[in-house]
Amino acid sequence: MKKRTLGQQKLEVSELGYGCMGLNHHRGPAKEPKEMARVVQEAFHQGVTMFDTAEVYGPYTNEILVGEAVKDFRKDIVLATKGGFKIDGQSNFPDSSKKTLRASLEGSLKRLQTDYIDLYYIHRVDPHTPIEEVAETIQQFRKEGKIRHWGLSEASGDTIRKAHAIEPLTAIQSEYSIWWRALETDIFPILEELGIGLLAYSPLGRGFLTGTMTKESIANENDNRAELPRFTQEAMAANQGVLDLIHEIAKKKEATSAQIAIAWILAQREWIVPIPGTTNSNRLTENNQASTIAFTKEELSQMNQAVAALTIVGDRYPQSEKERTGK
Numbered sequence: 380m381k382k383r384t385l386g387q388q389k390l391e392v393s394e395l396g397y398g399c400m401g402l403n404h405h406r407g408p409a410k411e412p413k414e415m416a417r418v419v420q421e422a423f424h425q426g427v428t429m430f431d432t433a434e435v436y437g438p439y440t441n442e443i444l445v446g447e448a449v450k451d452f453r454k455d456i457v458l459a460t461k462g463g464f465k466i467d468g469q470s471n472f473p474d475s476s477k478k479t480l481r482a483s484l485e486g487s488l489k490r491l492q493t494d495y496i497d498l499y500y501i502h503r504v505d506p507h508t509p510i511e512e513v514a515e516t517i518q519q520f521r522k523e524g525k526i527r528h529w530g531l532s533e534a535s536g537d538t539i540r541k542a543h544a545i546e547p548l549t550a551i552q553s554e555y556s557i558w559w560r561a562l563e564t565d566i567f568p569i570l571e572e573l574g575i576g577l578l579a580y581s582p583l584g585r586g587f588l589t590g591t592m593t594k595e596s597i598a599n600e601n602d603n604r605a606e607l608p609r610f611t612q613e614a615m616a617a618n619q620g621v622l623d624l625i626h627e628i629a630k631k632k633e634a635t636s637a638q639i640a641i642a643w644i645l646a647q648r649e650w651i652v653p654i655p656g657t658t659n660s661n662r663l664t665e666n667n668q669a670s671t672i673a674f675t676k677e678e679l680s681q682m683n684q685a686v687a688a689l690t691i692v693g694d695r696y697p698q699s700e701k702e703r704t705g706k
Contacts, residue, residue: 380426380670383652385576388549390498390528392457394645394670396429397422397663398580398656399445404436405603410658416448421660423452425667431552431578431654433461433502434487435471446491453493459578460487461502461532461552463513475505475513484520499526500552503533510538514545521546530578536569548575555579555651557588557640558609558621558691570650579644582653583666587615588640590622606697614693624685634672637662641669643686646679 381394399419403409419430432445442460449456462483465474488494499520501513520526528549531542542548551570555562555577562577570577585604586592594612597604604610609618625636632639637655644653655666674682 380667382428383576383649385528385550385578385652386548386570386650387574388528388547390457390549390576392429392652393427394652395427395641395667396431396459396578396652396654397427398654399430399432399441400436401656401658402441402444404441405601406656406658407597407599407602409601412444412447415444415658418658418660418663419445419448422663422667423449423456425664427667428456429459429578429652429654430456431459431580432491433500434483434490435461435464435466435502438466438469438471439486439490442487442490446493450492457497458491458493459498459500459530460491460496461500462487463501463503463505473503473505473507475501475508475516477512477516480513480516480520484525488525495524496526498528498530498549500530500532500550501534504531504535504538510542511545514542518546536565539566539569539573539575543573543575548573550576550578552578552580552654554581554695555644555653556582556584557625557643557686558584558618558689559695560686567648571648576650576652577648579651579653582641582644582655583637584621584640585610587618588621588625588636590626590636607693607695608697609691609693609695611693617692621689621691624689628682632672634669635665637665638669638672641666642672642674643682645670646674 382391383394384391402415432441434442462480463475464471465479517529530548530550532552553562583589625639629636629639641653644651657663
């Protein structure tokens with residue numbers, strides 16, 4: 380698989396990463412951990428070197444699974460995880476105080492069976508801790524050799540600038556896909572200016588853009604999509620036009636809808652790395668083959684015009700979730 384470089388900090392990663400969240404968290408009944416570990420290992424054998432997890436996934440159990448899965452090739456990959464939550468059972472709230480971040484990092488290192496994290500994100504910005512103080516805490520972690528790069532997830536442009544001025548950011552992680560493009564207006568220009576990469580999570584719209592999802596398929600325990608406004612029956616029906624567009628392009632390219640959705644992201648900027656996740660080896664191969672799809676300038680221009688004309692129905696998160704985490 381081809382490589383991409385994340386910004387001025389020059390962190391080299393595979394063109395496509397692997398989002399580990401769904402291995403056992405928020406994507407339906409958890410499967411056998413050993414089976415999921417084999418999917419992670421297959422991703423590595425297919426050339427993926429960027430693996431993304433977080434302490435809050437589970438909580439904690441996702442990092443344990445990933446740590447066990449990658450231990451034999453740990454030094455050959457870029458391992459990313461996220462902290463910055465105060466976790467109380469299944470509840471969590473943004474907390475980037477020095478004490479909480481220290482406990483989060485030390486816990487992640489232990490669960491991931493490693494003595495350093497390649498890319499450590501603040502999972503959600505804590506409104507009660509100045510981002511400058513957070514950056515100073517990260518500086519200390521880097522001096523100790525416990526992290527090598529850092530980033531922010533779902534951060535505003537102002538927060539990105541303030542953080543970067545204290546301790547240069549390597550990457551921002553945010554949702555980005557054909558059906559969520561808000562970053563293009565406010566965040567992309569800042570990332571280009573400052574030389575910061577983007578890790579695009581949910582590049583397949585939490586599975587919707589594959590064209591294979593039904594309301595019934597997400598009505599399961601441990602699947603948060605059933606609670607999201609975009610996954611009501613009405614919203615899914617209203618957003619069928621997105622799927623129709625992708626399917627039409629997929630037929631012309633002799634590709635799947637998932638591959639087109641991922642290839643479109645890759646074509647937007649050279650410093651964007653999509654991190655799709657799956658629990659299925661066949662889907663993994665399908666996703667990774669998206670890196671072989673190329674668009675001509677004319678094709679991309681026409682596609683971007685069609686995408687820009689789409690009207691997407693439904694918010695990403697419930698209002699209660701946005702209020703709690705600032706998403």
